[in-house]
Amino acid sequence: MKFCPRCGAEMETRTLLDYQRRVCPQCDYIYWNNPLPVAGALVVDERGWVVMALRNEAPAKDSWNIPAGFMEWGESAEAAACREVQEETGLEIELTGFLGSYGAGRREWPWYSVTFIFFYARQVAGTLQAGDDAAEVAFFPPDALPDPIIFSSNHHVLRRWEADRRRGVGGALGQGSAWAQIDWSAAVDCDHTRE
Ligand SMILES: [Zn+2]
Known part of the structure; x- marks a missing residue:
């Protein structure tokens, strides 16, 4: 990632938590590169x-x-x-x-x-x-x-x-019974501030 998606400045590579990551020197945005x-x-x-x-x-x-x-x-x-x-x-x-x-x-x-x-x-x-x-x-x-x-x-x-x-x-x-009868479609609210 060459440019910061948040402020548009050129990103640089830094080692953070054991991995090389792209970091914005302008606004501190970190591209964590998660899979x-x-x-x-x-x-x-x-x-x-x-x-x-x-x-x-x-x-x-x-x-x-x-x-x-x-x-x-x-x-x-x-x-x-x-x-x-x-x-x-x-x-x-x-x-x-x-x-x-x-x-x-x-x-x-x-x-x-x-x-x-x-x-x-x-x-x-x-x-x-x-x-x-x-x-x-x-x-x-x-x-x-x-x-x-x-x-x-x-x-x-x-x-x-x-x-x-x-x-x-x-x-x-091919002999398994249903693993679990759960409604997998339900999306989970991930607003951590409410936990
Ligand atoms: Zn930035």
Whole structure:
């Protein structure tokens, strides 16, 4: 970040709390460079097959990935995962467990990183059809996943999935019951002054 988004002065790099950050010498604005959260779900059916989507947009057009996307303002990771799966695959899902989270960044983009948050899920309604930024969506068995699969986070997810299947984790086997019946859509008021 070259210029301060608050006052427009040129920013400088300082080490603050163990990391290099961009700081405004004029108004003391600090660009903390926190990661952006991306939420998604590995949808497993009763056969133990998973939904993958073929991307039709950059980056990584023509590669397969697990449905996921950026969270919207005030949204929970759970609600974002359900929304993204619905938008990309047409499936309405319920979450059956937490799969894992993965931090990812690129050295070429030092001022940008994301944290992937993945859940296990199963279909409860809807019809499989490619939606937003997907050219094709389909269920695949664990021993015949499509190729190529993009994003190191997706490969971490698939390794965790394999380990969880061996451990007999219900969500990984498509046998999980609803993780919790909570209204994930409820936004939380984050006005700390009222606490
Ligand atoms: Zn400033």
